Ligand SMILES: [Zn+2]
């Protein structure tokens with residue numbers, strides 16, 4: 001009696017080679033040369049990754065040129081694809097992108113809106129992340145070294161090296177002129193200043209009208225009441241400047 005099942009298996013085995021990675025006989029297929037795992041089903045990303053590495057002048061460095069008939073899976077492509085750091089300008093592995101860490105950090109928010117590193121980055125290497133973290137430490141230090149703000153045009157003992165620009169505090173958040181000053185101080189340091197002149201603040205009155213259901217009549221109809229009140233808030237502006245100490249200058253001149 002002919003064992004058809006055994007013959008079928010023999011034929012199948014002869015056309016389905018044994019794959020040492022899958023550890024079984026399997027229809028002809030390719031594994032990714034980089035992770036040595038994922039099977040290339042549709043797209044071989046080798047050309048795409050090669051283009052990317054050429055673009056960043058690291059093709060030889062990355063060792064891809066030494067691969068024999070290379071196959072690269074989509075996952076490896078997205079992980080090993082190089083990108084340029086927005087801060088250092090140098091290429092780095094996309095996998096090590098630290099942009100999300102910085103974009104979500106409180107430090108970045110505290111440096112907003114004027115510090116050059118307060119914006120959200122698309123690509124940030126770990127080296128770039130170190131730079132922006134150090135910039136934050138420097139920002140905190142400069143807040144401590146702030147010389148001061150004045151309604152006048154100068155502060156005694158200091159000369160103005162540079163007027164940076166006019167800075168403004170609008171919105172309804174400040175409940176007193178001191179809060180306006182605090183925000184102007186932060187803005188000033190964010191843009192590289194250490195003081196401000198021509199400080200001006202103004203008190204604004206906001207009229208608030210709030211209509212609400214005060215109760216229900218006998219037939220169940222609601223009746224309304226309107227609450228009217230006023231709330232004060234403060235706005236202001238100044239010119240941010242870079243002060244230098246007159247005393248230091250005199251010593252230098254001698
Ligand atoms: Zn396999």
Ligand SMILES: [Zn+2]
Nearest residue numbers: 032035073076
């Ligand atoms: Zn792979």
